[in-house]
Amino acid sequence: MMIKSCGILHSNYYFKKINFISRYSTKNSSIPIIDLANSYDNGKNRKELAKQIDNICQDIVFFIIGHSIEENIQQDMMKISKEFFLQSLSIKREISGSKDYPYGYNGLNDENLSRGYDKSSSLFLLSDVKESFSIGPEHDGKIRWPRTPLAMPSIWLNYYKKCHNLSKHLYNLFALALNLDENWFNNKINEHRSALRSLYYPSFSVPLPENQYRSSVHTDYGSFTILKQDSIGGLQVQNRLDRKWIDVPFIENSFVINLGDLMSRWTNDHWTSTPHCVISPTSKIENDLYPTRQSIASFCQINPNEIVRCIPTCCSKDKPVKYPPINVWDLIMEKYLASTQKNN
Numbered sequence: 087m088m089i090k091s092c093g094i095l096h097s098n099y100y101f102k103k104i105n106f107i108s109r110y111s112t113k114n115s116s117i118p119i120i121d122l123a124n125s126y127d128n129g130k131n132r133k134e135l136a137k138q139i140d141n142i143c144q145d146i147v148f149f150i151i152g153h154s155i156e157e158n159i160q161q162d163m164m165k166i167s168k169e170f171f172l173q174s175l176s177i178k179r180e181i182s183g184s185k186d187y188p189y190g191y192n193g194l195n196d197e198n199l200s201r202g203y204d205k206s207s208s209l210f211l212l213s214d215v216k217e218s219f220s221i222g223p224e225h226d227g228k229i230r231w232p233r234t235p236l237a238m239p240s241i242w243l244n245y246y247k248k249c250h251n252l253s254k255h256l257y258n259l260f261a262l263a264l265n266l267d268e269n270w271f272n273n274k275i276n277e278h279r280s281a282l283r284s285l286y287y288p289s290f291s292v293p294l295p296e297n298q299y300r301s302s303v304h305t306d307y308g309s310f311t312i313l314k315q316d317s318i319g320g321l322q323v324q325n326r327l328d329r330k331w332i333d334v335p336f337i338e339n340s341f342v343i344n345l346g347d348l349m350s351r352w353t354n355d356h357w358t359s360t361p362h363c364v365i366s367p368t369s370k371i372e373n374d375l376y377p378t379r380q381s382i383a384s385f386c387q388i389n390p391n392e393i394v395r396c397i398p399t400c401c402s403k404d405k406p407v408k409y410p411p412i413n414v415w416d417l418i419m420e421k422y423l424a425s426t427q428k429n430n
């Protein structure tokens with residue numbers, strides 16, 4: 087219904103408070119779901135949503151729905167990645183990472199993410215039971231693609247572009263949530279080094295030992311991660327307030343957003359990066375195997391030469407700066423080399 091007052095037309099809808107947040111709750115967890123659909127065209131909505139994002143980021147990860155990445159594009163990405171992983175090891179090993187090219191293929195036992203997170207407890211852990219393939223941005227030199235599948239470059243680059251566009255929207259919301267100008271992050275991501283990584287956790291027939299994970303406990307290195315997972319489960323995150331580990335369920339056509347280490351540094355721990363891991367499945371499927379699992383992580387990184395220091399709105403006399411300024415790429419490489427033990 088339209089209301090006419092003082093010559094200005096308003097619709098009732100305009101005044102209605104939009105509910106952006108719902109929650110996925112189980113007996114021992116509750117994870118917020120943010121619907122972005124109404125946040126694209128309307129600045130007022132973005133500000134309203136940003137206030138709620140500030141509260142959520144002080145606590146835990148969140149899901150996003152109503153985002154801009156079409157479902158068929160997500161499915162193509164999962165499908166072509168699976169085709170890649172099901173090839174012979176020799177083809178996959180043709181593109182492997184190094185200090186100078188921290189992308190490409192990592193096979194079973196090539197990585198232990200907890201080594202870059204908690205050196206002491208990682209000594210007891212065996213390597214992660216997973217495979218991965220990663221790329222960096224096109225503007226950072228030539229991407230090394232596997233020989234096959236032939237359609238991989240076009241599908242991956244399309245997905246990469248979509249994630250970057252979505253990340254720009256999320257950066258704007260995070261800036262508003264931190265009482266900054268909406269564009270505050272723009273000049274920090276114009277030469278970004280965001281990485282796209284597809285993960286494949288193979289099936290197995292006997293339970294993994296207690297000291298082995300599919301992905302061991304870690305925090306991500308960049309600003310935040312846009313994570314797509316399949317319906318198999320296993321992802322767990324640690325709640326900031328009570329430090330409890332909770333399962334992250336599968337929600338169709340959603341992404342999990344978890345904050346990385348740069349957010350802790352920028353915000354002086356007002357928000358912190360979320361420790362997470364992937365545990366092995368507890369039940370077998372028909373063919374007497376524990377099921378495979380797939381996920382796609384888009385790690386949103388900033389310009390490599392950027393110095394990250396506390397955001398002015400996050401420190402005061404009562405909240406002195408905790409972290410010294412740091413060059414971003416140094417921090418990322420330190421963690422990458424620790425978890426992969428690649429020193430050349």
Ligand SMILES: O=C(O)CCC(=O)C(=O)O
Nearest residue numbers: 285301315321364381383
């Ligand atoms: O596979 C997942 O769901 C999570 C993977 C992950 O946390 C990572 O690669 O950093």
Ligand SMILES: [Fe+2]
Nearest residue numbers: 304305306362
């Ligand atoms: Fe992660």
